[in-house]
Amino acid sequence: MSQKAELEMRPMVSVVVCVFNGAKSVRRCLDSLFNLDYENYEVILINDGSSDETDRVLQGYRDRVTYVKNEVNLGLAASRNKGVKLSRGEYVAFSDADCVVDRLWLTELVKCLTENNVQGAGGAIRTPEDIGYFARSVGTLHKPSPKLISGNEAEVPGGNCIFKKSLLQQMGGFDETFKESNADTDFNIRVWSDGTRILYQPSAVVYHYHRGTFSSFIRWRFINGIGLYRLAQKHRFKAKRLYHMFNLGLPPLLFIVGGFTLWIEPLFLPVLPVALYLIQLGRLYIKERGEFRPREICLGVFLGWLLRLSGSAGFWYAMITLPRNHRETLMRQDAPADSSADQPGIALK
16 A cells, blocks of 8 residues: 555544643644644644734634634633534544644554554653753653553543544543643543543653743642642542542641651751752652753752642642532532533533
8 A cells, every 4th residue: 555545544633722822832833733744634723712912823824723712711621622522533632732742743643543442542741942941840740741550551631642532422521610620630530430441652742831930830730739629529539549638638747747847856847858859859860860951850859849739739729719519519420431411521512
């Protein structure tokens, strides 16, 4: 079979990208999507009520994409569901406006699906070289990134994944109650509960342009903590249990350890975090020295602490402030995987 004939036989893929106030990054993302070596695909762009210059930046791409602008910000889950409804492909792939995809990205994802006869897959997320010192340091944390579960089965992030459209329809799409974050994690959990495998394909690469300021980093992790609380309530702490217990226990643990240290020997209080920092620095340096510079790793350890603290703060904030009736609604949900009508998403027909 000729190469041209092989290309023509590739299944149709719809690539969905959602953007909210991403005028500075979306052009870079779209340019990479139009440079793919895959032939049979479409790009669906959902502008989720942006108030910056995003709409003006996208003017030059309107004839190359299916473009929809939400009148108000609906959230990432709702926007992705809208993209799925508009899709014409057998498969639907997702990336984010602050990402750049590798030229072989779609080819590798589709190959993973077809060769392994599975309905879902995700790839690697790497940190690009052409970003600042702070953003590169954020990259040492590998958030978001695929999380291997067993063999090459994984929890895949929404910024680098692909699913068969029929699976998305069967599962009712992404749960739109996760307005802040973690709708992709919830979707992964529901798919696993249904007995469906999601595979990791490391050769399908996306480069993530991480947050470049301290304030945006803290806000991102705080909001992620709110999403994690919604996830814990929906699945009754059964999924990702240790992670949820860590978010619950971190503040009181710090309080107890700090108080005990002051009671035993106040001089130990500054020594303890320094010792922990040096231990973590050594571990992270061994793990990341091939990809990151020493000064990026040094800051990365400190950012890792802030990541956990801000995420736990968001978790506690949601636990205290989320309306009681909403909490009770989430508690009643068992996240059933056998009926899309039971999911808070929409019918993706």
